[in-house]
Amino acid sequence: MIYLDNNATTCLSEGVKKCIRDNLDLYANPSSIYKESKEAAEKILSARKSVAKLINAPYEDILFTGCATESNNTVFCTCCNSTKFSQPHIIVSAVEHSAILETAKYYEKYHNIQLTILPVDSFGRIDENKLVSAIQDNTVLVSIMLVNNEIGNIYPIKDYVKAVKKKNPYTLFHTDATQAIGKMLVDISALGVDFLTLSGHKFHAPKGVGALYVKNLKEFKDFVPFMKGGHQENSHRAGTENILSILAMGVAAEETKAFCSYDLIAQLRDEIESKICAFKAIPVRIIGDTEHRSCNTSCVLYQGISGIDICNMINSIADVCISSGSACNSVELKPSHVMNALNIDGIPIRISLSRYTTKDEINKFCNALFMTINKLKQGVNK
Numbered sequence: 001m002i003y004l005d006n007n008a009t010t011c012l013s014e015g016v017k018k019c020i021r022d023n024l025d026l027y028a029n030p031s032s033i034y035k036e037s038k039e040a041a042e043k044i045l046s047a048r049k050s051v052a053k054l055i056n057a058p059y060e061d062i063l064f065t066g067c068a069t070e071s072n073n074t075v076f077c078t079c080c081n082s083t084k085f086s087q088p089h090i091i092v093s094a095v096e097h098s099a100i101l102e103t104a105k106y107y108e109k110y111h112n113i114q115l116t117i118l119p120v121d122s123f124g125r126i127d128e129n130k131l132v133s134a135i136q137d138n139t140v141l142v143s144i145m146l147v148n149n150e151i152g153n154i155y156p157i158k159d160y161v162k163a164v165k166k167k168n169p170y171t172l173f174h175t176d177a178t179q180a181i182g183k184m185l186v187d188i189s190a191l192g193v194d195f196l197t198l199s200g201h202k203f204h205a206p207k208g209v210g211a212l213y214v215k216n217l218k219e220f221k222d223f224v225p226f227m228k229g230g231h232q233e234n235s236h237r238a239g240t241e242n243i244l245s246i247l248a249m250g251v252a253a254e255e256t257k258a259f260c261s262y263d264l265i266a267q268l269r270d271e272i273e274s275k276i277c278a279f280k281a282i283p284v285r286i287i288g289d290t291e292h293r294s295c296n297t298s299c300v301l302y303q304g305i306s307g308i309d310i311c312n313m314i315n316s317i318a319d320v321c322i323s324s325g326s327a328c329n330s331v332e333l334k335p336s337h338v339m340n341a342l343n344i345d346g347i348p349i350r351i352s353l354s355r356y357t358t359k360d361e362i363n364k365f366c367n368a369l370f371m372t373i374n375k376l377k378q379g380v381n382k
């Protein structure tokens with residue numbers, strides 16, 4: 001198999017597998033009072049420190065969750081329920097993951113939230129002036145992703161935070177950094193955000209574990225837990241801790257922090273794109289803001305050929321795993337909401353690399369892709 005769908009999910013690293021194996025017998029509930037529980041609690045603390053270090057945040061500000069979707073829901077739950085405004089206002093971008101967009105629409109429909117969805121241009125870029133003009137006195141939250149999962153655009157969050165806070169210092173800023181971790185340096189103090197979401201399975205930890213950074217969590221008096229119940233996570237997130245996955249995410253965080261060769265991943269991505277552009281069988285274009293893009297993502301649109309057909313055929317003839325749009329949309333036979341937002345009428349393919357992707361895999365992938373395109377082209381020309 002040639003796996004180039006790392007924005008959908010990633011493999012477990014060897015270090016992560018070892019951590020899981022080594023801790024299989026650590027089943028004591030960290031909330032109990034015996035020494036085995038204390039060991040579990042101490043290990044969770046150590047994982048919290050590793051995740052915090054990865055994004056240069058105080059460890060007290062890291063909350064473990066079940067996934068990025070839960071982290072995002074937690075932000076909305078807090079901001080929509082702890083406000084003095086009878087109708088709070090929230091701003092999101094049109095290219096957010098459905099974990100943000102659908103949550104925002106839910107609060108609009110059922111909780112009387114005023115929602116602004118910021119448009120993007122044909123490169124997926126957001127106009128900062130439009131963002132600033134959308135801010136109102138009752139704007140409680142702006143949520144804009146750091147890296148887009150389909151086109152790989154990196155958004156200038158640091159600039160947005162400054163501009164937003166200048167217009168309304170009470171507006172909180174959240175960034176969904178799920179696709180940024182492991183693909184670029186992420187530094188909380190440089191970004192200046194109030195909340196940041198991350199997900200273990202996007203950086204070689206298991207599925208079913210995520211984290212949320214909350215600025216000054218201890219002093220955040222109005223925090224409203226999304227998961228209500230017990231007193232885990234200092235009463236910020238109820239539910240017995242997923243110890244194995246939390247420890248595994250701690251190891252993945254340490255490994256990701258130690259990796260800094262993002263330019264090597266970008267070189268492989270650029271190599272794929274130059275080969276794709278040189279292969280002139282069918283008009284093709286690279287989608288997104290190629291000047292400000294994640295090192296690992298390439299979104300490619302072939303004129304007249306659906307990305308779904310390419311994904312299916314390349315998988316059956318060469319065991320290559322790529323995606324058309326986001327993984328969550330792969331069952332739908334229409335352009336994703338991101339393509340609609342960019343005004344692109346077509347379904348592209350998404351190739352997403354990881355730090356484990358090799359040059360040999362890239363070469364094999366390109367050969368398989370061109371064979372696939374030639375076969376599908378014959379169908380188009382019939």
Ligand code: PLP
Nearest residue numbers: 067068069097099149178179199
């Ligand atoms: N946010 C972004 C930007 C994503 O790409 C994804 C998954 O693809 C999610 C959120 C949801 O992540 P999770 O599966 O951890 O809930």
